[in-house]
Amino acid sequence: xxxxxxxxxxxxxxxxxxxxxxxxxxxxxxxxxxxxxxxxxxxxxxxxxxxxxxxxxxxxxxxxxxxxxxxxxxxxxxxxxxxxxxxxxxxxxxxxxxxxxxxxxxxxxxxxxxxxxxxxxxxxxxxxxxxxxxxxxxxxxxxxxxxxxxxxxxxxxxxxxxxxxxxxxxxxxxxxxxxxxxxxxxxxxxxxxxxxx
Amino acid sequence: xxxxxxxxxxxxxxxxxxxxxxxxxxxxxxxxxxxxxxxxxxxxxxxxxxxxxxxxxxxxxxxxxxxxxxxxxxxxxxxxxxxxxxxxxxxxxxxxxxxxxxxxxxxxxxxxxxxxxxxxxxxxxxxxxxxxxxxxxxxxxxxxxxxxxxxxxxxxxxxxxxxxxxxxxxxxxxxxxxxxxxxxxxxxxxxxxxxxxxxxxxxxxxxxxxxxxxxxxxxxxxxxxxxxxxxxxxxxxx
Numbered sequence: 001x002x003x004x005x006x007x008x009x010x011x012x013x014x015x016x017x018x019x020x021x022x023x024x025x026x027x028x029x030x031x032x033x034x035x036x037x038x039x040x041x042x043x044x045x046x047x048x049x050x051x052x053x054x055x056x057x058x059x060x061x062x063x064x065x066x067x068x069x070x071x072x073x074x075x076x077x078x079x080x081x082x083x084x085x086x087x088x089x090x091x092x093x094x095x096x097x098x099x100x101x102x103x104x105x106x107x108x109x110x111x112x113x114x115x116x117x118x119x120x121x122x123x124x125x126x127x128x129x130x131x132x133x134x135x136x137x138x139x140x141x142x143x144x145x146x147x148x149x150x151x152x153x154x155x156x157x158x159x160x161x162x163x164x165x166x167x168x169x170x171x172x173x174x175x176x177x178x179x180x181x182x183x184x185x186x187x188x189x190x191x192x193x194x195x196x197x
Numbered sequence: 198x199x200x201x202x203x204x205x206x207x208x209x210x211x212x213x214x215x216x217x218x219x220x221x222x223x224x225x226x227x228x229x230x231x232x233x234x235x236x237x238x239x240x241x242x243x244x245x246x247x248x249x250x251x252x253x254x255x256x257x258x259x260x261x262x263x264x265x266x267x268x269x270x271x272x273x274x275x276x277x278x279x280x281x282x283x284x285x286x287x288x289x290x291x292x293x294x295x296x297x298x299x300x301x302x303x304x305x306x307x308x309x310x311x312x313x314x315x316x317x318x319x320x321x322x323x324x325x326x327x328x329x330x331x332x333x334x335x336x337x338x339x340x341x342x343x344x345x346x347x348x349x350x351x352x353x354x355x356x357x358x359x360x361x362x363x364x365x366x367x368x369x370x371x372x373x374x375x376x377x378x379x380x381x382x383x384x385x386x387x388x389x390x391x392x393x394x395x396x397x398x399x400x401x402x403x404x405x406x407x408x409x410x411x412x413x414x415x416x417x418x419x420x421x422x423x424x425x426x427x428x429x430x431x432x433x434x435x
Contacts, residue, residue, distance in 0.1 A: 065238050072245060167242045174239035178232045 002076040027114055036115040038106025038122055039196040045103050047191040050184035057177045064170055083155040090147050105129070253349045262347055269358040270330060272367045273385075276392040279303060286328040286355075287321060287421055291342045302332065302364070303396075304421065310338055313345060320423045323351050327423070332357035332364075369393050 004010045010018070033055070034040050043049025070076040102108055105126045107115060112130070115123030137144065159166045223230075254262075262268070278286060279302070288305035290297050297307040308318045322329060329346075331339035331354070339356045346354050357364070366372070371389035374382040394400070 061235070061239075065235075065242065068242050069238075072242070074250075167245075171239045171243050174235055178235065181228075181232070 002070070003080055006080055026110075027117070030111055031114045031118060035111045036118055036120065036123070037196060038115070038120075038126075039194065041108065041111060042103065042106040043194070046194075047187050048194045050181075050188055053184055054181055057180060061170075061174050061177045064173070068166065068170060083157055085155050086153040087147075087149070088151040088153055090151065093147065101129075254347070259344075259348055263344060268343055268354065268356050269336070270355045271358050272364045273389070273392075275302075275330065275357060275364075276368045276389075276396075280392060280395050286330055287423075288357075289321065289329055289331050289342070291331055291333050291338050296334070300361070302361075305332075306421070308342075310342055313342055314349075322346050322354075323349075324423055325352050327421075328353045328355055330355045330357055332360050334362055335360045369396060369398055 002009075005012060005015055005018075030036065033051070035052070035055075040049050041052055044052045067076060067078065067081075071078045098108075105112070105122070107123060107126050109130065112123050112126045116127050141148070158164065159169060253259075275288075288302050290301050290305045290307045291310045291313070292307075293309050294307055297305070297309075301307070306321060308315075308321065312318055313322070323346075329351075331342045333339045333342075336356050336359055339360060343354050343356045359367075368389055371386055371393060374386050390400070394403070
């Protein structure tokens with residue numbers, strides 16, 4: 001049956017509208033759960049707040065379990081889902097840059113926009129930095145292009161490239177998630193509390 | 198009045214101290230309970246019995262396609278299309294390579310039934326630019342090819358009704374209608390005779406006319422290029 005839009009159950013023309021609705025809901029939830037504070041996000045790295053880790057790990061695990069159940073019951077065809085293409089070195093370098101930016105600025109691109117919306121000054125500076133970064137990248141595009149378009153591995157997944165059984169991967173992934181939650185709780189209790197708004 | 202009182206009592210009723218304690222005891226374990234549910238659901242995926250998933254179209258759709266005679270295209274239609282150089286179709290010969298080399302329709306592509314789903318034959322079959330017309334000696338093997346491709350959800354598939362045998366009896370060597378047949382039969386015969394001349398059949402009555410313009414060369418093979426079907430990726434990201 002699913003996915004709904006590629007199979008024509010929802011007309012293509014609706015996808016922008018659905019995207020806007022999901023975007024608003026996503027932004028609302030991010031802001032409502034305090035993710036528009038750079039201190040909350042930076043807390044993962046300093047060990048006083050692991051909400052980011054817990055939220056995104058839970059989201060990933062819940063959705064992967066849900067998707068595989070829906071695939072098993074025939075409501076969703078996993079092979080029709082979009083897999084983001086892998087450009088190996090571009091992903092590694094981009095990941096390092098994003099990680100440094102995350103620690104230094106205390107935002108990821110999504111939460112920075114949330115914080116801009118509620119008028120946080122550090123977020124304004126952060127988004128300004130993103131814009132400068134985009135400008136510099138575009139100006140030097142011809143220089144970066146071999147990395148940007150090179151090392152292309154296609155739309156690969158761990159399961160396909162290593163031939164793993166997806167169900168075991170999910171099971172082990174869920175156990176890792178729960179272990180991570182327990183460990184992060186232990187760490188948080190040992191680290192000095194930081195109060196912020 | 199007493200009902201009102203009772204209702205009031207109902208709504209203002211507070212849980213007993215014991216209840217509160219029990220609830221508190223359970224909710225203090227809420228994360229452990231959630232974690233357990235989580236593990237159980239993930240473990241359930243591992244333990245569920247696996248089954249072979251059906252690929253391609255649904256069996257009901259396949260049945261309704263299979264019982265419908267819409268897929269058949271007559272030899273007259275095909276002859277007409279070839280003569281008019283209709284660019285909208287591909288002829289696929291599903292017989293063995295040897296028979297294909299021996300005789301085939303002009304511009305036909307040879308994809309033996311065994312090689313139907315080979316890497317190099319898929320671009321011809323799984324595309325939406327051309328109609329695909331299968332043919333074999335009869336339409337038996339062509340029907341099989343049609344069924345296999347239809348099962349995988351390929352579009353615009355047709356089968357030459359009667360295959361090459363009917364092609365010979367109708368187009369190449371049409372039967373002359375007898376005197377008591379209707380006028381349409383004579384018209385059809387004239388059309389078929391003309392088509393057969395196009396495909397290189399020589400009639401004794403045209404000898405006088407066409408003495409100088411005999412050419413035994415078969416119609417030139419044109420190259421059919423098929424673009425590989427590109428899947429339009431659905432863009433996504435964080």
